[in-house]
Amino acid sequence: MAAQPTVTPMDSSTPKKPSSKPKGPAPYTFDDLILIRATVPEVIQQTWTNNMEEWAKGVPLPQYHARERLLASTAFSSEGRLITWILVPKLDADVTTAYKEHTTAAAENQDQNKEKGVRGGFDPKDVTEENLDRILGAVETYERPGIMATSGEGDDSIKQVSSMSVASVYAPSKYRNHGYGKLMMRLLWQEIGNKGASFSFLYSDLGPHFYGNFGWTARTSTEIVIPPAMALPSPRSICTSATESTRTTRASTKDVALESVTAESLQELVERDAQLLQETMKSKVQNEPSKTTFVAVTPEVRAFQWFHARAWFYAKDILKFKDAEMKELNYGVRVPGTKDEFVLWHHDFTDDNLFILRWRIGASMSLDNTGDSDTTALAFVQAAQQEAKKWKLSKIVYWNADESLAKLLNLEIKYRNHSIPCLGFLKPSEHSDKVEWIMNEKYSW
Incomplete structure (x- = not known):
């Protein structure tokens, strides 16, 4: 059975702040x-x-x-x-x-x-x-479009709302x-x-x-960092019962064929992603025993286009990649013929990262310890590694990745002390005890 992922703080040092000493009297009251x-x-x-x-x-x-x-x-x-x-x-x-x-x-x-x-x-x-x-x-x-729901108030509590980034x-x-x-x-x-x-949100x-x-x-947020040159694990034994019996279930990553997400295929993936988010909200409000309000930023294609435009500008006008290379600056990869098995990424040339924007394997978004799920996840990681190498990006970064992925890759989960997500709730439910921000990946940034 794979080892439990270690969860550690990113760095205990406090982010640098400007000197607290004014440079003279304030110009205005x-x-x-x-x-x-x-x-x-x-x-x-x-x-x-x-x-x-x-x-x-x-x-x-x-x-x-x-x-x-x-x-x-x-x-x-x-x-x-x-x-x-x-x-x-x-x-x-x-x-x-x-x-x-x-x-x-x-x-x-x-x-x-x-x-x-x-x-x-x-x-x-x-x-x-x-x-x-x-x-x-x-x-x-x-x-930005958002979705909000409160447990204990039925499916009618699920509302499409406006949020402000x-x-x-x-x-x-x-x-x-x-x-x-x-x-x-x-x-x-x-x-x-x-x-x-x-609701409103920012990254501090x-x-x-x-x-x-x-x-x-501030909200707790984690990340995993995947080196492009890291060797992916070989087929492993997966625990299948409380008695720790094991069986080998995962095949090679070569068994999964992937295709690039293009501008044409992006729309249907994002629309399906938004539908699945609605289903996730419904499940949350039905199964949460305490009074909790759930919020999320709704996926929309124009946000992914914004990220892509940012990457395109740097590649073309700052880094001066050739036109032939630029044609391969894609949105991510997916399993052909599916709408709920994909990974979307952002080439962040400014900070030398390939950022995972959205990751989905089925409706749950998490791995289920089955061979098919693990194999698809490894294929996604392998594709991200190849993409990072192609564009000379030194690491792959995934915010709030499912813990099972860290287990699969035997990677450390770290709590972030940079770009800390902060949520402002402007219309709280009258009887809500807490607010939970779900699907808070880099996409929302």
Whole structure:
């Protein structure tokens, strides 16, 4: 029988945070600040320029902006689903006296003829450098379909709802440590509530507690990392009874023929995935004894297209792969003739990963200790290894993988301390004791 997978923390160190010491007086008071929706292209582009200092990872500004424009033009981001929010001073606001005195003195000490620092309020239509410099923080939200159900309330409790994904939370380094980021998230929580979302979620790189102050609570999340060169296990003995009797059931991975998931076949797989999620919700509410509300992000084809567009841009415009190679940048693989046996992945060239977005072997999504199930899983892993090698990606990463897969591969399960999933529940059930986020794989990121 395969050994139990070891579960360990990723790294006990706390993620790095900016220095807590302000660089001078705060330029604006909280009462003078508002969170507004950015609609002018130049204003939105300025938020990209601001966050480049953290996220560009060596990509030059023209290409970085080109990537963001491409992703903003996808179906996933269209029709108002993507909103860029900015924290700015009101139009009639001005900086604090302490800040004005501090910057004036600094300019005089440096023998400057003009004062250093920002001045005045923000005009949403002004695209001058002086006005754009008044953007104190920015954050993006994506409206996404979700599903929600509460146990003990019958099948009628299963509802299709709206959810809100939060991303790209950023404050320019020169404006940090004045509490502006915290204010921005408090105001954003109110805006999300006003838009009617049932739940919201984000992935924190500031540890498990920061976003809990504003409504998003951290959730335990694991990952397994599969090296592309790792030898897959040979047929093993599987426990079939409480007396530990065993039998060999698994065949070679060569017994499973796979085919690439193309743009044409993706739609039917995602639609079937959403149907199976509905069935999973039904089973959850029928079998959960305690009052529990279950939520999940509904699979939709445009989200996978967004991931693919991101990978395509890096491969073509940054890494300069040849056109012949680009034609093979597929969405994943599936067992031919099936709609519920597939793996979908994302070529994350930025962080050198092949990310598993969705993994499904039958309705349960987990292995059942049968030869067929194990064989299909190994075939999927083998295909992912080949894909990672083809594109020179150093590892395969799978968030919240089923424990049985880790057992099968004899891999360690690690708790993540990066991209920590945090869930905000805006419409709790009146009698619900807890909220469970299911199917929280990289797809939801």
